[in-house]
Amino acid sequence: MEFEQTFMNFLLEHQERHRRTGHFLVLMDAIISAAKHIEQYYITGALKGHLGQAGKVNVQGEDVMQMDDMAHEIIIHYLRTTHRVIHAVSEESEEIITLNEDGRYFMYFDPLDGSSNVAHGLPVGFLFGIGKRNLTGKEDFHLRAGKEYIAAGMFIIPTGTLTIALRDAGAWRFHIDETRNYVRPTRIVLPDNPKSWELSFNATNRYTYRREVQDWIRDNERKYSFRYMGALAGDFHRILTNGGMFMYPAIVNHPDPKKLRPEGKLRLMYEASVVSFMCEEAGGHAVNEHGVPILDIKPAGHHQRTALYVGSKQLVDDITKVLKA
Numbered sequence: 535m536e537f538e539q540t541f542m543n544f545l546l547e548h549q550e551r552h553r554r555t556g557h558f559l560v561l562m563d564a565i566i567s568a569a570k571h572i573e574q575y576y577i578t579g580a581l582k583g584h585l586g587q588a589g590k591v592n593v594q595g596e597d598v599m600q601m602d603d604m605a606h607e608i609i610i611h612y613l614r615t616t617h618r619v620i621h622a623v624s625e626e627s628e629e630i631i632t633l634n635e636d637g638r639y640f641m642y643f644d645p646l647d648g649s650s651n652v653a654h655g656l657p658v659g660f661l662f663g664i665g666k667r668n669l670t671g672k673e674d675f676h677l678r679a680g681k682e683y684i685a686a687g688m689f690i691i692p693t694g695t696l697t698i699a700l701r702d703a704g705a706w707r708f709h710i711d712e713t714r715n716y717v718r719p720t721r722i723v724l725p726d727n728p729k730s731w732e733l734s735f736n737a738t739n740r741y742t743y744r745r746e747v748q749d750w751i752r753d754n755e756r757k758y759s760f761r762y763m764g765a766l767a768g769d770f771h772r773i774l775t776n777g778g779m780f781m782y783p784a785i786v787n788h789p790d791p792k793k794l795r796p797e798g799k800l801r802l803m804y805e806a807s808v809v810s811f812m813c814e815e816a817g818g819h820a821v822n823e824h825g826v827p828i829l830d831i832k833p834a835g836h837h838q839r840t841a842l843y844v845g846s847k848q849l850v851d852d853i854t855k856v857l858k859a
């Protein structure tokens with residue numbers, strides 16, 4: 535018989551090769567358990583009636599879906615059981631959640647990214663970034679920039695696909711087998727050939743972007759296919775495989791002042807930094823509205839927003855020139 539290498543085998547090899555502890559495996563096991571648990575609720579959600587709204591608004595001023603609440607609760611439960619997580623920063627909690635002061639890791643996550651897809655049971659994502667406490671000097675519990683993460687990943691729900699990037703060790707994709715194990719590590723490297731590249735942004739917003747970004751789109755859009763499913767995890771998943779660029783620029787020209795987003799829409803710590811970390815490990819790049827690398831931005835607050843341009847280095851470098859002009 536032939537067996538596939540599992541995610542846990544892969545991680546164990548990685549940890550041993552780099553003479554690391556087994557703590558990270560415990561954390562990853564909890565993250566996988568949480569993802570599978572969320573996925574089961576999601577798959578049966580239409581039947582059981584929990585794909586609707588929860589009837590409240592979150593810290594970001596957005597309507598909370600029942601599934602957002604459930605996914606948050608599930609993840610916190612599994613993280614707590616590891617005894618290895620100090621703080622959790624979740625999109626669904628206004629405060630930073632302290633889990634175990636003696637823990638080793640910081641976890642930043644969006645439990646269910648892409649809420650407009652939830653009512654339809656279409657792809658959503660569980661996005662996470664992981665930081666590690668300072669083991670030698672004094673730990674100051676500062677909010678970490680993406681370049682300080684040790685790993686970042688995402689589960690696409692309901693397909694179950696896992697993509698994870700380990701610092702300086704590449705971005706890897708795993709598929710779920712019939713026993714629900716994650717298997718067959720495949721290294722992801724963004725393709726050089728522009729033939730497969732795609733552009734992804736909310737086309738409704740294009741005339742709300744600053745003039746230079748609108749001009750860049752006009753000059754470049756015909757060269758690439760356009761794809762947008764409205765869930766960062768899903769859209770970014772395509773970009774990682776096909777190359778191109780996902781962007782969520784700042785909204786600076788909206789007639790309704792309430793819809794202006796000069797800082798961008800996406801959250802730095804658990805959305806933009808997570809996908810940017812994965813993208814850089816796959817050979818890509820990511821910047822904000824000023825052309826500053828996303829991974830260099832040290833957050834001033836844990837729910838800070840940012841504009842995001844992420845994808846193939848050549849394209850991101852090209853738009854960076856425009857952003858910096």
Ligand code: FDP
Pocket residue numbers: 647648649650651736764765766767769799800805
């Ligand atoms: P959503 O608000 O639907 O949860 O996290 C924010 C996010 O989704 C991303 O997943 C997605 O890329 C983007 O916002 C979609 O925003 P628009 O509806 O404005 O396109």
